[in-house]
Amino acid sequence: xxxxxxxxxxxxxxxxxxxxxxxxxxxxxxxxxxxxxxxxxxxxxxxxxxxxxxxxxxxxxxxxxxxxxxxxxxxxxxxxxxxxxxxxxxxxxxxxxxxxxxxxxxxxxxxxxxxxxxxxxxxxxxxxxxxxxxxxxxxxxxxxxxxxxxxxxxxxxxxxxxxxxxxxxxxxxxxxxxxxxxxxxxxxxxxxxxxxxxxxxxxxxxxxxxxxxxxxxxxxxxxxxxxxxxxxxxxxxxxxxxxxxxxxxxxxxxxxxxxxxxxxxxxxxxxxxxxxxxxxxxxxxxxxxxxxxxxxxxxxxxxxxxxxxxxxxxxx
Amino acid sequence: xxxxxxxxxxxxxxxxxxxxxxxxxxxxxxxxxxxxxxxxxxxxxxxxxxxxxxxxxxxxxxxxxxxxxxxxxxxxxxxxxxxxxxxxxxxxxxxxxxxxxxxxxxxxxxxxxxxxxxxxxxxxxxxxxxxxxxxxxxxxxxxxxxxxxxxxxxxxxxxxxxxxxxxxxxxxxxxxxxxxxxxxxxxxxxxxxxxxxxxxxxxxxxxxxxxxxxxxxxxxxxxxxxxxxxxxxxxxxxxxxxxxxxxxxxxxxxxxxxxxxxxxx
Amino acid sequence: xxxxxxxxxxxxxxxxxxxxxxxxxxxxxxxxxxxxxxxxxxxxxxxxxxxxxxxxxxxxxxxxxxxxxxxxxxxxxxxxxxxxxxxxxxxxxxxxxxxxxxxxxxxxxxxxxxxxxxxxxxxxxxxxxxxxxxxxxxxxxxxxxxxxxxxxxxxxxxxxxxxxxxxxxxxxxxxxxxxxxxxxxxxxxxxxxxxxxxxxxxxxxxxxxxxxxxxxxxxxxxxxxxxxxxxxxxxxxxxxxxxxxxxxxxxxxxxxxxxxxxxxxxxxxxxxxxxxxxxxxxxxxxxxxxxxxxxxxxxxxxxxxxxxxxxxxxxxxxxxxx
Numbered sequence: 001x002x003x004x005x006x007x008x009x010x011x012x013x014x015x016x017x018x019x020x021x022x023x024x025x026x027x028x029x030x031x032x033x034x035x036x037x038x039x040x041x042x043x044x045x046x047x048x049x050x051x052x053x054x055x056x057x058x059x060x061x062x063x064x065x066x067x068x069x070x071x072x073x074x075x076x077x078x079x080x081x082x083x084x085x086x087x088x089x090x091x092x093x094x095x096x097x098x099x100x101x102x103x104x105x106x107x108x109x110x111x112x113x114x115x116x117x118x119x120x121x122x123x124x125x126x127x128x129x130x131x132x133x134x135x136x137x138x139x140x141x142x143x144x145x146x147x148x149x150x151x152x153x154x155x156x157x158x159x160x161x162x163x164x165x166x167x168x169x170x171x172x173x174x175x176x177x178x179x180x181x182x183x184x185x186x187x188x189x190x191x192x193x194x195x196x197x198x199x200x201x202x203x204x205x206x207x208x209x210x211x212x213x214x215x216x217x218x219x220x221x222x223x224x225x226x227x228x229x230x231x232x233x234x235x236x237x238x239x240x241x242x243x244x245x246x247x248x249x250x251x252x253x254x255x256x257x258x259x260x261x262x263x264x265x266x267x268x269x270x271x272x273x274x275x276x277x278x279x280x281x282x283x284x285x286x287x288x289x290x291x292x293x294x295x296x297x298x299x300x301x302x303x304x305x306x307x308x309x310x311x312x313x314x315x316x
Numbered sequence: 317x318x319x320x321x322x323x324x325x326x327x328x329x330x331x332x333x334x335x336x337x338x339x340x341x342x343x344x345x346x347x348x349x350x351x352x353x354x355x356x357x358x359x360x361x362x363x364x365x366x367x368x369x370x371x372x373x374x375x376x377x378x379x380x381x382x383x384x385x386x387x388x389x390x391x392x393x394x395x396x397x398x399x400x401x402x403x404x405x406x407x408x409x410x411x412x413x414x415x416x417x418x419x420x421x422x423x424x425x426x427x428x429x430x431x432x433x434x435x436x437x438x439x440x441x442x443x444x445x446x447x448x449x450x451x452x453x454x455x456x457x458x459x460x461x462x463x464x465x466x467x468x469x470x471x472x473x474x475x476x477x478x479x480x481x482x483x484x485x486x487x488x489x490x491x492x493x494x495x496x497x498x499x500x501x502x503x504x505x506x507x508x509x510x511x512x513x514x515x516x517x518x519x520x521x522x523x524x525x526x527x528x529x530x531x532x533x534x535x536x537x538x539x540x541x542x543x544x545x546x547x548x549x550x551x552x553x554x555x556x557x558x559x560x561x562x563x564x565x566x567x568x569x570x571x572x573x574x575x576x577x578x579x580x581x
Numbered sequence: 582x583x584x585x586x587x588x589x590x591x592x593x594x595x596x597x598x599x600x601x602x603x604x605x606x607x608x609x610x611x612x613x614x615x616x617x618x619x620x621x622x623x624x625x626x627x628x629x630x631x632x633x634x635x636x637x638x639x640x641x642x643x644x645x646x647x648x649x650x651x652x653x654x655x656x657x658x659x660x661x662x663x664x665x666x667x668x669x670x671x672x673x674x675x676x677x678x679x680x681x682x683x684x685x686x687x688x689x690x691x692x693x694x695x696x697x698x699x700x701x702x703x704x705x706x707x708x709x710x711x712x713x714x715x716x717x718x719x720x721x722x723x724x725x726x727x728x729x730x731x732x733x734x735x736x737x738x739x740x741x742x743x744x745x746x747x748x749x750x751x752x753x754x755x756x757x758x759x760x761x762x763x764x765x766x767x768x769x770x771x772x773x774x775x776x777x778x779x780x781x782x783x784x785x786x787x788x789x790x791x792x793x794x795x796x797x798x799x800x801x802x803x804x805x806x807x808x809x810x811x812x813x814x815x816x817x818x819x820x821x822x823x824x825x826x827x828x829x830x831x832x833x834x835x836x837x838x839x840x841x842x843x844x845x846x847x848x849x850x851x852x853x854x855x856x857x858x859x860x861x862x863x864x865x866x867x868x869x870x871x872x873x874x875x876x877x878x879x880x881x882x883x884x885x886x887x888x889x890x891x892x893x894x895x896x897x898x899x900x901x902x903x
Contacts, residue, residue: 025796032798036704039697040717046765047724050735057738104628112622113629114386125632131819131889132882133826135853136639138860139878143642147866164635171632184425191379192438192490193415195614197621202437207428218726225728228828228853232860232874267730267829274734274833282738289731300726304719314428314476409611 054293058286066287070240071269075280080288082239083269086155087224087295089243089258090265093159094223098166099216103205105167106174106212111200130168137165138232146233153234155243156259161229166219173215177208210310214303221299225292227267238272239264266292332357332498332528333378337392338404340370340377347373349552350392355498357397360520360529362543362560364536366580370552371532375500378403378530379417380410396497415442418491419500423507424483426475426490431467434475434486438494453493460526461489462519481512488519492527499523501531505538517542536576540564548572643882646875653869659876665839665855667873674873676880678839682756682849683884686831687824689760689845690767694820697764698771699813705772706779707801718773725769733833736762741834754836754848763830767820774819778812779805811898818892822885828853852881 069079113119141161151157189199243261273285333355340348363371390404403413435454458464463485505513546560556569654674662675741758790800836848837858856874864870
């Protein structure tokens with residue numbers, strides 16, 4: 001049967017019918033748009049609740065003393081001095097280990113690796129490690145760093161653990177950044193007589209640096225908030241002293257004693273306070289959480305900004 | 317053009333390079349078949365042919381670009397004069413070859429660095445540190461690439477801010493800064509508008525005073541305008557090599573004739 | 582007359598050789614450069630191999646300690662017993678008691694994350710105006726960057742009290758609150774991967790649909806979503822893998838008491854929460870209690886491994902499709 005006009009076959013009322021149909025479809029369209037907006041709104045509300053609740057409970061605790069005091073049995077005088085110092089030192093170890101290893105591995109996989117079994121194994125490993133739960137890294141560290149290497153519950157053990165944890169993040173970011181560099185840039189450099197390493201060091205690394213930085217910052221922000229692996233290696237939760245200063249030793253300019261010192265970090269301190277039954281400590285937990293949240297959010301924001309900023313600047 | 321002074325037989329002509337029985341393989345695929353081909357000194361030689369005929373592949377043998385990719389094999393030789401070294405020999409370092417033979421690519425590919433640094437790059441790779449020498453070479457190369465006047469006041473600008481034609485001339489300057497013996501052009505104007513194309517063509521004709529030029533082009537008029545010699549390639553083979561004039565007026569091969577009269581391509 | 586035309590300031594050694602002869606062997610300069618390049622390549626390879634060593638070390642340590650564990654505890658008991666009381670006199674080692682907690686919290690989390698994540702992905706990919714997307718995407722990324730301990734705090738001290746207002750009998754530790762918050766936590770993962778998959782659907786497929794008179798919703802539902810299906814599935818799988826391995830939210834909000842139950846209103850320990858509980862205590866290195874966490878960890882690794890592999894192949898499929 002050949003319809004007389006479009007749509008008329010199914011709807012007796014012709015054009016008016018089509019219009020009604022379209023109107024109904026458009027209503028559905030509009031409703032889904034509303035649904036999406038609501039979902040977005042819900043996410044915003046949850047974030048507002050999370051942030052607001054911490055702000056209300058924690059903000060009164062935030063004072064200069066909170067940052068300069070050690071944890072204490074009395075909630076009112078307890079602070080996060082050992083926690084933020086510990087976090088910075090652990091992050092230092094993590095960055096020093098994970099950044100060169102991650103960038104090096106990323107460069108190897110993108111620029112050097114031949115298509116062979118070894119490369120496949122490495123690639124599968126990186127993908128797989130990115131999906132391994134963080135607490136498993138804690139178990140690895142407990143067995144390997146704490147007992148086998150005899151590092152104990154130290155800053156070095158924690159830093160190494162978190163470095164392995166964020167290694168896939170750095171590798172993936174490095175690879176993705178390198179992949180955006182067009183092949184004709186490499187050819188141009190080779191045609192000028194560059195060696196492979198010259199191409200990598202003069203071109204590949206500088207041009208992919210914004211992308212790499214984004215990955216490094218996101219990785220470190222993740223490491224700062226990681227709690228489970230640090231608990232798993234058995235890090236103490238009550239530390240009322242600072243690790244030895246890197247600059248304390250008069251004879252050597254820099255001492256590495258702090259690497260083997262016991263420590264606490266921000267999320268561990270927060271966890272410790274959450275676990276206390278007394279309500280006064282919950283306020284401390286909120287304050288510590290607020291500081292932690294601001295640290296990670298500002299790092300993530302910085303990473304996002306770098307990415308958007310440089311994406312606009314360099315157009316291949 | 318003074319092409320008439322050099323007869324086809326090339327008797328007495330001074331060669332800059334010469335391919336002898338050159339074959340090239342990607343894996344199992346033979347992309348170039350037994351090519352014999354002379355490159356005359358301080359002349360422009362053009363390579364034409366339908367796409368996929370191997371002209372770019374052939375050009376890229378001259379600075380060993382293929383070495384960047386796996387599973388390839390050269391057979392035969394390309395001799396570079398005056399020393400007569402076979403530049404596709406396994407024992408010859410491709411980096412040394414590229415230091416003597418520069419290349420300009422199909423799409424302008426300046427580095428995301430300043431104009432100055434782009435031109436200075438080849439010198440830096442060669443370990444030149446003398447700032448005044450680099451300054452001098454950069455200016456000389458930019459003048460030779462007919463770009464100096466347009467960029468002299470903004471050498472520190474990012475090269476990406478230049479127009480497509482300017483970028484391509486910058487790439488030519490980059491290649492010239494290290495005084496190459498041969499300059500390879502791989503369809504240098506295919507990404508450019510007609511005015512920019514005309515400028516590049518003019519430049520190519522001027523540059524032959526300084527440097528031997530080998531140019532791949534998909535544009536037959538371009539070959540006719542800029543080159544003294546033209547080679548026609550088809551499916552990996554060199555079908556005909558001759559004086560540009562003769563190729564376009566009186567080709568000896570039927571295939572060449574069909575191609576230049578536009579019956580295929 | 583041929584003149585020497587080597588214009589380089591530093592003429593390369595090999596090619597400056599006598600005209601007409603092939604360079605014999607490698608020049609010293611070339612050899613030096615070769616060695617340096619080789620050394621760099623080797624260093625980079627070693628960096629890349631760290632990931633292989635890490636995997637090998639994880640497997641070795643978990644298997645090593647678990648082997649000792651399974652010498653004491655029969656595998657059958659481990660897999661079928663429904664009690665997990667390794668530190669009691671009457672010790673039971675039934676991983677099901679922990680798996681039930683992991684499974685229940687994961688299901689609750691997925692019930693939140695999958696619908697919301699998918700709606701957000703469709704909305705952001707097909708509906709949202711450019712400006713909304715430009716703000717919403719980084720915002721969601723930021724949500725994904727919040728430390729899990731903060732989400733744990735939020736679950737225990739905000740979500741649970743709110744739920745208790747609706748349902749007063751709810752205990753202070755419960756799987757419902759932990760699961761809900763975990764769901765919120767993994768929304769960004771699900772939505773961003775799903776959106777990537779939808780964005781990868783070529784524009785001409787949408788145009789074909791619009792050309793037939795379809796609306797956005799129809800295009801999204803009938804064309805884009807089916808085309809991106811394997812990508813969506815892989816994002817859900819990733820979400821599952823995250824939820825299964827998540828530690829702090831459940832350890833804080835669902836309690837650490839093993840409880841063979843699938844009722845989300847009850848408190849229960851997950852595999853991860855149990856590991857935390859043991860690590861917080863003072864178990865001597867080498868005791869059976871110490872080994873239990875490695876056996877539990879091995880179980881967890883195997884579960885996430887299965888999901889990761891499935892997710893990997895699904896992802897590969899949608900990447901290959903276009």
